[in-house]
Amino acid sequence: MARKLAVIGSGLMGSGIAQVSAQAGWDVVLRDVTDEALRRGTDAIRASYDKFVGKGTMEAHDADAALARITATTDLDAVADADLVIEAVFEKLEIKHEIFRALDALVRPDAVLASNTSAIPITKIAAATERPERVVGVHFFSPVPMMRLVELVRGYKTSDETLATAREFAESVGKTCIVVNRDVAGFVTTRLISALVVEATKLYESGVASAEDIDLACKLGFGHAMGPLATADLTGVDILLHATSNIYTESQDEKFAPPELMRRMVDAGDIGRKSGQGFYTY
Ligand SMILES: NC(=O)c1ccc[n+]([C@@H]2O[C@H](COP(=O)([O-])OP(=O)(O)OC[C@H]3O[C@@H](n4cnc5c(N)ncnc54)[C@H](O)[C@@H]3O)[C@@H](O)[C@H]2O)c1
Numbered sequence: 001m002a003r004k005l006a007v008i009g010s011g012l013m014g015s016g017i018a019q020v021s022a023q024a025g026w027d028v029v030l031r032d033v034t035d036e037a038l039r040r041g042t043d044a045i046r047a048s049y050d051k052f053v054g055k056g057t058m059e060a061h062d063a064d065a066a067l068a069r070i071t072a073t074t075d076l077d078a079v080a081d082a083d084l085v086i087e088a089v090f091e092k093l094e095i096k097h098e099i100f101r102a103l104d105a106l107v108r109p110d111a112v113l114a115s116n117t118s119a120i121p122i123t124k125i126a127a128a129t130e131r132p133e134r135v136v137g138v139h140f141f142s143p144v145p146m147m148r149l150v151e152l153v154r155g156y157k158t159s160d161e162t163l164a165t166a167r168e169f170a171e172s173v174g175k176t177c178i179v180v181n182r183d184v185a186g187f188v189t190t191r192l193i194s195a196l197v198v199e200a201t202k203l204y205e206s207g208v209a210s211a212e213d214i215d216l217a218c219k220l221g222f223g224h225a226m227g228p229l230a231t232a233d234l235t236g237v238d239i240l241l242h243a244t245s246n247i248y249t250e251s252q253d254e255k256f257a258p259p260e261l262m263r264r265m266v267d268a269g270d271i272g273r274k275s276g277q278g279f280y281t282y
Contacts, residue, residue, distance in 0.1 A: 003025070003026055003027060003083065004026070004027050004029075004081060004082050004083050004084075005018075005021050005026045005027070005028050005029070005082060005083070005084050005085075005086065005169070006028070006029045006030075006031060006078075006079035006082035006084070006085040006086070006107075007021070007028060007029070007030050007031065007085075007086050007088060008031050008032075008079070008085065008086070008087040008088065008089060008099055008103075009031075009032060009087065009088040009089035009090075010030050010031070010032040010037055010038050010040070010041025010042070010072065011032075011037070011040075011041065011088065011089075012044075012142060013088040013116050013140060013142065013144060014030065014032070014041060014086075014088035014089075014116075015030070015040075015041035015042070015044045015045050016140065016142065016143060016144025016145060017086055017088060017116065017140055017144055018030045018041070018045060018070055019044075019045045019048055019049070019066075019144065019145055020144055020145055020173045020174065020175075021169075021173050022045075022066040022067070022069040022070045023049075023058075023062070023066045023173075024172050024173040024174065025069075025172075026069065026172075026173075027069050027071075028069055028070045028071070029071050029073060029078050029079050029082060030042070030070055030071065030072045030073070031072075031073055031074065031075070031076060031078065031079055032072075032074065033074060034074065035074060038072040038073070038074065041072065042067075042070065042072050045067070045070065046067060048145060049063035049066065049067065050063070052145075076102060076106065077106065079103070079106065079107060080106050080107055080108075081107075081108070082107055082111055083108075083111055083112070084111065084112045084114065084165065084166075084169055085103055085107060085111060085112070085113050085114065086114045086115070086116055086138055087099055087100070087103075087113070087114065087115045087116065087117075088115075088116040091117060091118065091119065091120065091242065093120055093124060093125070096115060096117065096120065096125050096128075097125070097127075097128040098128075100113060100115075100125055100126070100128040100129050100135070101128045101129065103129075104128070104129035104130055104131060109131065110134075111134070112134050112135075112136060112162050112165045112166065113126075113129065113131070113134060113135045113136075114135070114136050114137065114138040114166060115135070115136075115137055115138070116137075116138060116139055116140055117137060117139065118139060118186075118187075118189075118190050118243060119185055119186045119187070119190045119243050119246045119247060120185070120246070121155070121183040121184070121185055121250070122135060122136065122137045122153050122154070122155035122158065122183045123155040123156040123157070123183055125155070126155045126156075126157065126158075132155060132156070132157035132158070133157045133158060133159040133162060134158075134159070134162050135155055135157075135158060135162070136152065136153065136154065136155065136158050136162050136163060136165075136166045137151070137152065137153025137154075137155070137180070137183065137187065138150060138152060138153075138166050138169070138170060139151035139152075139153060139187065139189070140175070141189075142235075148174070148175055148176050149175065149176060149177075149178065149189070150170040150175040150176070150177050150178075151177070151178050151180060151187055151188060151189050152166050152167060152170065152177050152178070152179050152180065153179075153180040153183050153187050154179070154180065154181055154182070154183060155183050156183070163179070184250075184251070185246055185247045185249075185250035185251055186243060186244075186246070186247040186250075186256075190243050190247070191247060191256075193228070193231065193235075193240070194240065194243055194244040194247055194256055195255055195256065196218075196228045197228045197229070197231065197232045197240050197244070198244055198255065198256060198257070198258065198259060198262075199228075199255075200214045200215075200218075200227070200228040200229050200232075201229070201232070201259045201261055201262055202259050204229065204261070204279065205259055205260070205261040211227075211229045211279045211280065214227060214228065214229055215227020215228065215229050215230050229278075229279040229280070230279070230280065232272060232278065232279060233272035233273050233278035233279055233280055233282075234272065234273055235272070236271050236272050236273075236274060237262060237265050237266055237270070237271045237272050237278055237279075238266045238271045238272075240262070241258050241262045241263065241266050244256050244258050244262075245258050265278065
C-alpha cells in the first residue's frame with residue numbers, strides 16, 4: 001500500500017491529519033507557505049503526542065518515531081513523489097485551484113489528489129487539474145486525533161479506484177468512512193449541521209425558546225452530545241455562517257439562508273468560544 005503522504009497546509013486540520021498519519025506509519029511531508037505556520041503546526045503535533053504519552057495511551061518512543069516521520073517544509077517540490085496529497089488550506093476556491101493546478105503539474109500522474117474542504121464541491125476543485133478522476137474529498141473533523149469520522153466525497157469524475165485509495169488511507173489512520181456519492185455543496189455533514197444551526201438560530205432569534213432550552217431539546221430529546229447553538233459557538237459562528245452561505249448560494253434552498261442574527265453576531269465579533277462570546281458567554 002502507498003505510504004508517502006503530502007499534506008498541504010499545516011493549520012488546525014493539516015497538522016491533525018499529519019499527526020494521525022505519521023502515527024499510523026505514513027511518511028508525511030507537511031507543506032505550508034511560511035516557517036512560522038509550520039512551526040505552529042509541528043508544535044501542535046508535538047503537544048498533542050505529549051498529551052497522549054502523559055495519559056499513557058501512546059509510548060514515548062512511538063511519539064518520537066512518528067515525529068521523525070514528518071518533514072515540515074515550505075518547498076512545494078518536496079511533495080513531488082507523494083502517493084497521496086491532501087490539501088487543507090483556507091476554504092477559498094481560488095487558493096485551492098492554484099494549489100491543485102501546481103500539484104497536477106508536479107506529482108506523479110497516478111497519485112491521488114484529495115481536499116479536506118468542508119463544503120466546496122470536489123468537481124469544482126478537480127476542474128483545475130487534468131486528472132479529475134484522481135481527485136476526491138477526504139473530509140476530516142476537528143480535533144482530528146479524536147473525531148472518528150471521515151466523509152469521502154466523489155466528484156463528478158472521481159473513479160472507483162480513487163475512492164478506494166482514499167478509503168484505504170482513512171481506514172489506515174483509524175477512521176470510519178461515509179461516502180457522499182454526489183458532491184452537493186456542504187456534502188452530508190455540513191448540510192446537516194448547517195440546517196440544524198440555522199433552524200436553532202431562528203427559534204432563538206424569534207424568541208420561541210432560550211439558547212439553553214434549544215440545546216437541551218437536542219441533548220435530552222435526541223441524545224446529541226452537544227446542542228446546535230453550543231456547537232456553533234465551538235466551531236465558530238463565522239465558520240458556520242460561511243458554510244451555510246456557500247450552501248445557500250449554490251443550492252438556492254431557503255432552509256440554508258443565513259438568519260440575520262448570525263450575520264450580526266459575526267459583524268459584532270461575537271463568534272463563539274474563540275472570542276469569549278457567542279450564543280453563550282465564556
Ligand atoms: N476547522 C475545522 O473544524 C475544519 C473541519 C473540517 C474541514 N475543514 C477544512 O479544512 C481546510 C483547512 O482548515 P483549517 O481550519 O485547518 O484552516 P487553518 O486556517 O487553521 O489553516 C490553513 C493553513 O493553510 C496554509 N496555507 C494557505 N495557503 C497555502 C498554500 N498555498 N500552501 C500551503 N499552505 C497554505 C495557511 O498558512 C494555514 O496554515 C479548509 O478547507 C476547511 O474548510 C476545517
